Amino acid sequence: MLMIRDLRRADRPRERLIRQGATSLSNQELIAILLRTGTKEQSVFHLSNELLKQFGMIQQLRHVTIEELMNVKGIGEAKAVQILAAIELGRRVLSKQEEERYTIRSPKDAASYMMTELSGLEQEHFVALFLNVKNEILHKQTIFIGGLNSSIVHPRELFKEAVKRAAASIIVMHNHPSGIPDPSPEDIEVTKRLVDAGRIIGIEVIDHIIIGNFNFVSLKEKGYM
Template sequence: MTIALFPEPKIRDVHVEDRPRERLIRQGAQSLSNQELIAILLRTGTKQESVLTLSNRVLTYFEKLHGLKHATIEEIMSIKGIGEAKAVQLLAAIELGRRLSQKQVDERFTIRSPQDAATFLMPEMSSLQQEHFVVLFLNVKNQVMHKQTIFIGSLNSSIVHPREIFREAVKRSAASIICSHNHPSGNATPSPEDIEVTKRLQEAGYIIGIELIDHVIIGDHQYISLKEKGYM
């Protein structure tokens, strides 16, 4: 028995009003699925499959949209049907999204609560694959004057030395600081080392006269404030 094989429908076979590009123009980008948005960036599929099928394979490869934040050009190009040009288009869109997200919380951002600190830090820090220890230097109005990554690597009390942090705080004439680091595992629960480092920095701040307001741990779209948890 011979089984008839039917070619996969192409975008041109989809009714004009239902095509992603036309729907975006008519209804706005927010009305499109992740698959459709990626299809617009890829523009075309291959001889064997439609651009919608190709975009769905991209999402499957990276285990939904979140995984694309860490994608490299080599990983994207390893997907059948995606060459250098398509990979570059995707990476450019990802980077623009990251920069726009960070720009929204930059420039004299005022921190009144741990939630504010998390809002400022999370767009960048929740996607990092290594631990980053970041310090926010605030003025007397609790506005962020400067943000600096102090070190990259696993948190250790011998590495996170108060001298490095408070030297920068004095240089910036900061009234107070907020420390933060991320947990690449996604779980923001503080470790004993996190708590020990926080207490050392808090004690140093009291002596110098520059208050450590909080230490915020960033996970996967979640955060924990050590101040709220009563560790400081």
């Protein structure tokens, strides 16, 4: 059983992080630093590897609960709390401060704004970004959660909020739990319906972006708008 003390000092995760930076470490090594110690039966490396195996992808830890963590053999309450605290810190670092106005200059800007929040979700989330005349985000709102179809995505709900926020334009976004952001016929139909409604009201829907597993497709770039 490989223990941290068995490694040369220069090869230990903490020392490598100090010397080479956190990006040089694997997911297993970063988790090992958080856990600090293993158990009598498992080294901290084995324990961190078991944790990763349990959840498949590192991104799945974003929504993990303390109960799910403690179901991993060797993870007690104290270690579970350490992991959850680290996850929440990461979430807060990545979140946009409300007082900051994030400007959308391209589909990539819009996708980047929501990528971390929407990637890896198990249900579809349909989100609207309401923009001012400078393409700065005034407000973000989840319009609904569930499968996308034209009967659920009603223009009334979207544009009621746009008028309330005095928005000049809207970008709509949703995720594909499959991780593949290719637009479906339903996605294209919903987009055209919202664009047509926006033209009548005078509030432009400037893009519909589909988020996959940390990738995206812009329906405007694809020529569907």
